[in-house]
Amino acid sequence: MSCGFESRLRHNMTNPQIIKSAIFLKGAVHDTGLPLEVLPQVAFIGRSNVGKSSVINTLVGRNKLARSSSTPGFTAEANFYLINEEFYLVDLPGYGFARGSHTQRDKIARIIEWYFISENTNPRKVVLIIDAKVGPTVDDINFYNFLKEHKKDIVIIANKFDKLKQNEVFKALDVIEKTFEGNKVIKYSAREKIGIDELFENIK
Ligand SMILES: Nc1nc2c(ncn2[C@@H]2O[C@H](COP(=O)(O)OP(=O)(O)OP(=O)(O)O)[C@@H](O)[C@H]2O)c(=O)[nH]1
Ligand SMILES: [Mg+2]
Incomplete structure (x- = not known):
């Protein structure tokens, strides 16, 4: 990656207002379904229903880019969203969905x-989302x-x-910070749009 690209990426990623394009590119379940371009990826993971898709939507300022739902288990592939034609946000399915069938889980x-x-994905950052109200679960840990x-x-x-x-x-914060000691914990609300700038700052 050239320095020019790095600084452009940083500039774009720290300025949500200049997200020029956000396109759903592909839902993949293995390497053969991957996008061909080698661009940086930021992945979003966490319990089913914790708000991964909603967080992506708030981050790019598009309400309906990543499909979110009140039904757990909604995202069923690794969904690649191409941002500014320069990097991907990857919305993953959630873990810990107890009510799904064995096959589905x-x-x-x-x-x-x-x-x-996979060596073909390799995200530059992984955003692990914890439910502030529920606190860290065994699956999260x-x-x-x-x-x-x-x-x-x-x-x-x-x-x-x-x-x-x-x-x-x-x-609530104390428990999360102690559980994941050594990591910064960002307070976030996709509903109230809290924490967006801080998250941008931390995924560049
Ligand atoms: N109160 C509140 N609700 C939220 C917040 N973020 C997401 N939700 C709600 O939580 C539910 C699940 O949101 P999704 O974004 O679909 O969650 P997900 O983690 O992508 O779910 P799966 O794809 O099923 O794993 C929806 O009803 C959202 O409206 C938040 O910050 N506050
Ligand atoms: Mg989802």
Whole structure:
């Protein structure tokens, strides 16, 4: 990657207002479905229904780019969104969806594993989304350890921050920060559009 490209990417990624284009390029489930261009990727992962698709939408300022839903298990492929024709945001299916069928859960687990293990994807940052109200689950911790083992560069966000009552904020943040010690935790609300600039700042 040239220095010119790096600085242009940084400039664009830190200025949400100059997102010129955001295009759904492809839903992939293995290498053969991948986009051909070698461009940087930022991946979004977390529990089913934690708000991955909603976070992507707020980040690019497009309400309906990534499809979000109140039905857990909605995103079923690794969806590649091409931003400014320069980098990808990758919306992944969620883990920990207890109500899905075995077959469906296996399929989702395989897609997630493929995405993080394949040499052809290799995201420059992984945004791990935790539900601020629910707090870190066993699945979140297992997944965090998996990402660490694979030497991924992780950014943690506590989404649905709007759901916390004033007197719950300190405790909720403290638990998340202690669980993922050494990582910055960004307070986020896709609903209230809180934390967008900080997230941009941390995924460049
Ligand atoms: N209160 C609140 N609700 C949110 C927030 N972010 C997302 N939601 C809601 O949570 C639900 C799930 O959002 P999605 O963005 O579809 O979640 P997802 O993680 O992409 O879900 P899967 O693709 O099924 O894994 C939707 O009803 C959203 O409106 C938030 O910050 N605050
Ligand atoms: Mg989704």
